[in-house]
Each structure stands twice: as C-alpha cells, then as structure tokens.
Amino acid sequence: MSGDERRLVIFGGPGSRAVTATYAGAGTRVLGYLNDTMPAGSDVHGLPVLGGFADWPGQPADVQFLAPLHKVKQMPARAALVERLGVPDDRWATLVDPRTAIAPDVHIGFSSHVGAFAHIQPGSRLGRHVGVRGSVFIGHDCNIGDHVFLGAQAFCGGYARIGEGAHIGPCASIRENIAVGRFAVIGMGAVVVVDVPEYTIVAGNPARPIGEIAPLAGTEQSEV
Amino acid sequence: MSGDERRLVIFGGPGSRAVTATYAGAGTRVLGYLNDTMPAGSDVHGLPVLGGFADWPGQPADVQFLAPLHKVKQMPARAALVERLGVPDDRWATLVDPRTAIAPDVHIGFSSHVGAFAHIQPGSRLGRHVGVRGSVFIGHDCNIGDHVFLGAQAFCGGYARIGEGAHIGPCASIRENIAVGRFAVIGMGAVVVVDVPEYTIVAGNPARPIGEIAPLAGTEQSEV
Amino acid sequence: MSGDERRLVIFGGPGSRAVTATYAGAGTRVLGYLNDTMPAGSDVHGLPVLGGFADWPGQPADVQFLAPLHKVKQMPARAALVERLGVPDDRWATLVDPRTAIAPDVHIGFSSHVGAFAHIQPGSRLGRHVGVRGSVFIGHDCNIGDHVFLGAQAFCGGYARIGEGAHIGPCASIRENIAVGRFAVIGMGAVVVVDVPEYTIVAGNPARPIGEIAPLAGTEQSEV
Numbered sequence: 001m002s003g004d005e006r007r008l009v010i011f012g013g014p015g016s017r018a019v020t021a022t023y024a025g026a027g028t029r030v031l032g033y034l035n036d037t038m039p040a041g042s043d044v045h046g047l048p049v050l051g052g053f054a055d056w057p058g059q060p061a062d063v064q065f066l067a068p069l070h071k072v073k074q075m076p077a078r079a080a081l082v083e084r085l086g087v088p089d090d091r092w093a094t095l096v097d098p099r100t101a102i103a104p105d106v107h108i109g110f111s112s113h114v115g116a117f118a119h120i121q122p123g124s125r126l127g128r129h130v131g132v133r134g135s136v137f138i139g140h141d142c143n144i145g146d147h148v149f150l151g152a153q154a155f156c157g158g159y160a161r162i163g164e165g166a167h168i169g170p171c172a173s174i175r176e177n178i179a180v181g182r183f184a185v186i187g188m189g190a191v192v193v194v195d196v197p198e199y200t201i202v203a204g205n206p207a208r209p210i211g212e213i214a215p216l217a218g219t220e221q222s223e224v
Numbered sequence: 225m226s227g228d229e230r231r232l233v234i235f236g237g238p239g240s241r242a243v244t245a246t247y248a249g250a251g252t253r254v255l256g257y258l259n260d261t262m263p264a265g266s267d268v269h270g271l272p273v274l275g276g277f278a279d280w281p282g283q284p285a286d287v288q289f290l291a292p293l294h295k296v297k298q299m300p301a302r303a304a305l306v307e308r309l310g311v312p313d314d315r316w317a318t319l320v321d322p323r324t325a326i327a328p329d330v331h332i333g334f335s336s337h338v339g340a341f342a343h344i345q346p347g348s349r350l351g352r353h354v355g356v357r358g359s360v361f362i363g364h365d366c367n368i369g370d371h372v373f374l375g376a377q378a379f380c381g382g383y384a385r386i387g388e389g390a391h392i393g394p395c396a397s398i399r400e401n402i403a404v405g406r407f408a409v410i411g412m413g414a415v416v417v418v419d420v421p422e423y424t425i426v427a428g429n430p431a432r433p434i435g436e437i438a439p440l441a442g443t444e445q446s447e448v
Numbered sequence: 449m450s451g452d453e454r455r456l457v458i459f460g461g462p463g464s465r466a467v468t469a470t471y472a473g474a475g476t477r478v479l480g481y482l483n484d485t486m487p488a489g490s491d492v493h494g495l496p497v498l499g500g501f502a503d504w505p506g507q508p509a510d511v512q513f514l515a516p517l518h519k520v521k522q523m524p525a526r527a528a529l530v531e532r533l534g535v536p537d538d539r540w541a542t543l544v545d546p547r548t549a550i551a552p553d554v555h556i557g558f559s560s561h562v563g564a565f566a567h568i569q570p571g572s573r574l575g576r577h578v579g580v581r582g583s584v585f586i587g588h589d590c591n592i593g594d595h596v597f598l599g600a601q602a603f604c605g606g607y608a609r610i611g612e613g614a615h616i617g618p619c620a621s622i623r624e625n626i627a628v629g630r631f632a633v634i635g636m637g638a639v640v641v642v643d644v645p646e647y648t649i650v651a652g653n654p655a656r657p658i659g660e661i662a663p664l665a666g667t668e669q670s671e672v
C-alpha cells in the first residue's frame with residue numbers, strides 16, 4: 001500500500017500460490033489472482049480472484065504482474081497464451097528469493113521467478129517468463145530460453161542451452177554443454193547426457209526418448 | 225539453563241547427533257541422550273547418556289524430548305516403540321532449522337524435525353515424529369504421515385500422500401499426486417511415478433518393487 | 449587491500465571463476481588468476497591473469513592461493529600438478545560459503561572450498577584441495593580424501609569413504625558405509641549402492657562400471 005511496497009497480481013490460481021507464498025519476500029505483497037476459470041471474488045487460500053486474464057488493464061498502474069503458468073506438456077500453448085496477454089514489459093515483475101546464490105553478472109529476464117536456495121553461476125542468462133524452483137542449480141555460462149521451467153532441485157551443467165518453453169522436471173540433471181530443444185520435456189529425475197531434440201519427451205537414467213509434444217499441445221485452457 | 229533457553233533430551237545416540245548438532249539452533253541446548261544399549265554416563269561425542277528410554281520421567285519438567293529413531297526397514301517396530309514411550313504430547317519438541325523455506329500455512333506435528341535448506345510449500349501437513357532432512361523439497365498440499373522419514377535431498381511433488389512410517393531414501397523423488405503406502409521404503413535416488421503399496425520396497429528409475437517389509441520388521445531393538 | 453581483507457589468487461581461469469565469484473564472501477577479494485595457457489594480462493571476466501603457475505612466489509606475502517583444478521577423468525594428473533606447485537601449507541586458503549550447514553566438529557583441509565547451501569554433518573573429515581560444490585550433502589562420519597571433487601547436489605551417506613582424487617558427479621548419490629576408491633569417477637546422477645574400485649568409472653541407477661581411468665590420465669595440461 002505504501003510507496004515502498006511492491007504490489008503483485010498473479011495470472012493463475014491455487015497452483016500458483018506456491019510461487020507467491022514462498023518466493024515473495026519482505027517488501028512485496030500479492031493482491032490476488034487473475035483467473036479465467038474461477039469467478040471474480042473466489043477465494044484462493046485467503047487471496048481473491050480479481051478477474052479474468054483480460055482484466056489486467058483494470059489494475060492500478062503501480063501493480064506488477066507475474067504469470068507462472070508453466071504446465072508440463074502444455075508449454076507451446078501456455079507460452080503463446082502469456083505472449084498474447086499484451087502486458088507491457090515494464091509491468092512484469094521479476095521475483096527472486098533473497099535466499100539464493102546468484103553470481104553478480106547473471107541476467108534474468110522479466111516475469112521470471114527464482115526460488116529459495118537456488119544457484120545461478122557466473123555468465124548465465126535467463127530469458128523472460130522463466131520459472132526456477134527451489135534448490136535448482138544452474139551452472140556457469142548457461143543459456144535458458146523464454147518460458148523455460150526448471151522444477152525443484154533440477155541441475156544444469158555449465159554451458160547448457162535450454163530452448164524456449166522446455167520443461168525440466170524436478171531432480172532432472174542436464175550434463176554440461178548439452179542442448180535441450182524448444183518445448184522438450186525432461187522427466188523427473190532424468191539424467192540427460194546427450195542433446196534432446198525439440199518437442200521431445202525424455203526420461204530415465206540415462207535419459208531416452210519416450211514420446212513427443214504436439215506443436216499445439218495445451219491449447220485447451222486448463223486450471224492453473 | 226536460563227528460562228529463555230529450550231532444553232532437549234534425545235532418544236537415541238551417536239546416529240542421532242547429526243540431527244541435534246546441525247538442527248538445534250540458537251536458544252536450544254541438548255542435555256544428552258536416553259539410550260537402551262549404552263550405559264548411563266557414556267559419552268556420545270561430548271554429551272552424556274542420561275539413562276535408558278524408560279528413564280524419561282526423571283528429567284526436569286521443562287525438558288523437552290525428540291525421538292529421531294527412524295531406521296530403514298525397521299519402521300514398523302520403531303514407530304511402535306516411540307508410541308509406547310508414553311511421553312505426553314506437550315513434552316515433545318519440534319525442531320525446525322531456521323534456514324528453511326516453509327510456507328506460513330504449513331502444519332508440522334510435534335516431535336518432528338526439519339533440516340537446513342528444506343522447503344515445505346503451501347497447504348502441506350506433516351504428522352508427528354516426522355524426519356525431514358536437509359535440502360528436502362515438499363511440494364504444495366502434500367500429506368506426510370506420522371513417523372515418515374525423508375532423507376536428504378528427497379523430493380515430493382504437489383498433492384503427494386506419504387503413509388505412516390514410510391521411509392523415503394535420500395535423493396528419491398515422488399511425482400505429484402502419488403500415494404506411497406504405510407511403511408513402504410523408497411530406495412535412495414528412486415524415481416517414483418506410480419503409487420507404491422504399503423510395506424513395499426521400490427528402487428530404480430523408474431522405481432519398481434524389489435521387496436517387502438515384514439509387518440513386524442525391526443522388533444529387535446538396535447543401536448540408533 | 450586493508451589488513452582485514454583476505455586476498456586470494458586462483459590457479460585456474462574462466463572455469464574457476466564460478467568458484468570464486470559465488471563462494472568468496474564479504475572480506476575476501478580475488479586479485480586474479482595464475483594460468484599456464486593464457487598470457488599474463490589476459491582478462492578473465494574482469495580479473496587479470498597475473499602470470500603462470502610457476503609465478504606464485506612473486507605474489508605478495510599476504511596473498512593466499514586456491515587451486516580448484518578438478519577435472520573429470522584427469523584427476524591423477526591434476527592432483528600431481530597441484531602437489532608439485534610447492535605452495536607452503538600456510539599459503540593455501542580455505543573457502544567456505546557462509547550459507548552452509550557444517551557441524552562444529554567437521555575438519556576441512558586447506559585449499560578446499562565448500563559452496564552455498566552445502567551440508568557437512570558431524571564427525572566428517574575432508575582432506576586438502578577438496579571441492580564441494582553447491583547444495584552437496586555429506587553425511588555424518590564421512591572421510592573425504594585429498595583432491596576429491598563433489599559436484600553440485602551430490603550426496604554421501606554416513607560413514608562413506610571417498611578415496612583420493614575421486615570425482616563424484618553432480619546429483620550422484622553414495623549410500624551410507626560405501627567406499628569409493630582412489631581416482632574413481634561417479635557419473636552425474638549415478639546411484640552408488642556397492643563399493644567402487646579405484647580408477648573405475650560407474651554410472652546409472654544402480655551404478656555399474658562403464659570404464660576405467662588410466663593411472664596417468666590427464667597428463668596433458670588443458671585449460672581450466
């Protein structure tokens with residue numbers, strides 16, 4: 001409410017509250033959610049739904065937004081959805097937990113979030129709308145594309161390149177110098193030692209292809 | 225010794241000191257151990273054995289207790305042992321390392337401990353006598369039963385349900401929405417993507433059954 | 449520059465800056481690098497190359513050194529190289545991130561480094577020139593030999609013994625009581641449940657031998 005407090009509105013709902021409740025530190029207050037499947041006024045664990053996605057222009061001018069809408073196997077549609085919202089660049093918040101080890105020269109794009117006890121080593125660049133969950137380790141000189149999701153405890157070795165909208169499951173590990181293609185899905189706990197083509201699902205130790213992502217995957221809008 | 229200091233006595237011995245030495249923060253002092261296999265007066269790395277398990281009523285009234293007696297494949301007997309001690313609910317301590325990321329609405333039952341750099345996301349509930357070791361990640365809306373043990377770096381996805389006395393090995397990962405049955409054992413590094421029946425041992429990536437736990441497993445009382 | 453500030457010079461180069469940039473805390477300043485493949489005066493992300501390895505005696509007497517020269521499959525030669533430098537014991541620095549959970553009785557040898565959010569439990573001993581990266585978990589009563597490298601998020605259970613120069617990949621887990629032989633290599637994400645002989649490479653879940661390290665591996669000096 002005061003001029004020093006950052007005010008956030010989140011595109012999402014119950015599933016997104018994990019991000020906001022644990023990552024938003026002192027000086028940041030979440031006002032509520034924008035959600036297309038729950039009516040305005042609905043309660044999301046103590047915070048209100050303020051309207052639908054299209055209602056963001058009705059928020060006060062000082063409010064910033066976050067869209068942690070990552071969903072496994074639906075990222076092509078989710079990324080397109082976020083891009084279509086039309087929120088100006090300077091209205092997106094970037095949420096970085098203060099309990100992180102991030103080298104000074106790391107670049108983090110807007111609307112990204114980084115959870116507690118995560119590491120990002122020198123020379124790495126993260127795009128826009130990237131989700132980095134708790135205890136993730138990103139090695140030096142990595143390139144993490146827009147809309148990428150890294151689940152809790154995931155690991156990327158040095159010089160790894162993760163393509164736009166790829167979904168790295170929790171506890172997965174990506175060897176140094178590996179390239180993961182756009183919208184690829186790395187299963188929970190997968191150990192990735194060779195490059196992963198775009199739209200490919202891999203799992204196991206070592207990780208092997210087990211399926212593909214349709215280019216329009218996730219076009220149905222589901223609860224988030 | 226002062227009125228502001230919490231004083232603890234631990235059911236256990238050498239193996240338990242890892243918990244007390246690293247989790248007990250400022251304002252908490254461990255007086256010693258109760259142990260049925262080492263005589264009173266024995267030294268456990270600088271702290272004394274104060275008596276056997278049955279001697280807890282002899283401790284001063286302000287002393288609180290912790291029973292980190294989890295042992296893989298012996299949890300049916302260990303859980304029964306802890307329940308038989310007869311310690312009143314309000315004499316159990318709960319030990320949470322201050323260097324943790326725990327959402328405000330999380331419930332943690334008494335006599336549980338949570339190690340450094342652990343995460344517990346919104347909406348999750350932990351039972352009594354639960355051991356959560358360092359860097360564990362518990363997702364949102366999980367239900368963790370009494371006497372569960374989660375080894376270091378273990379991961380539980382959102383809405384996971386872990387039954388009473390289950391033992392989740394270090395570095396194991398449990399996919400969201402998965403149910404792990406009572407007294408099941410998840411091997412170190414196992415990647416669990418389907419429900420695990422009670423008393424079942426699983427291991428591997430993906431995890432597969434490799435054995436069973438006898439319902440009376442661990443009835444011999446071994447050093448802890 | 450002031451008497452209270454610790455000044456470091458690093459044997460290494462671009463790959464080593466991840467260590468220095470993220471582990472060196474307040475009160476420590478890195479002056480630059482000693483490197484045998486880049487000419488003096490070269491820029492390493494804002495810090496200068498000050499000379500070759502043999503030039504260390506030319507540094508001011510208050511300067512301390514660190515040699516994070518660990519490289520997978522080249523550790524026999526790398527360990528020998530570090531030992532040959534002839535730096536006196538009291539000129540080596542030990543670099544421990546303040547955001548760690550290390551039991552009071554842990555011993556860490558000189559020229560070792562420990563990254564953020566790492567755990568070392570009671571009774572464990574680390575040798576000289578050991579690299580412990582971010583979020584590593586070392587259980588109680590472990591014995592970690594000289595020149596060992598533990599990649600990010602690696603796990604060692606209680607009483608594990610890791611031989612000289614062994615390389616434990618990121619996200620690998622070593623079961624309690626396991627012995628890993630000298631110069632063995634544990635692959636990223638490997639789950640080690642049986643002892644590993646010296647000079648042996650293992651990978652997978654469970655880990656199995658996939659190759660060997662030559663006793664003179666890494667004798668060519670490559671960029672670090």
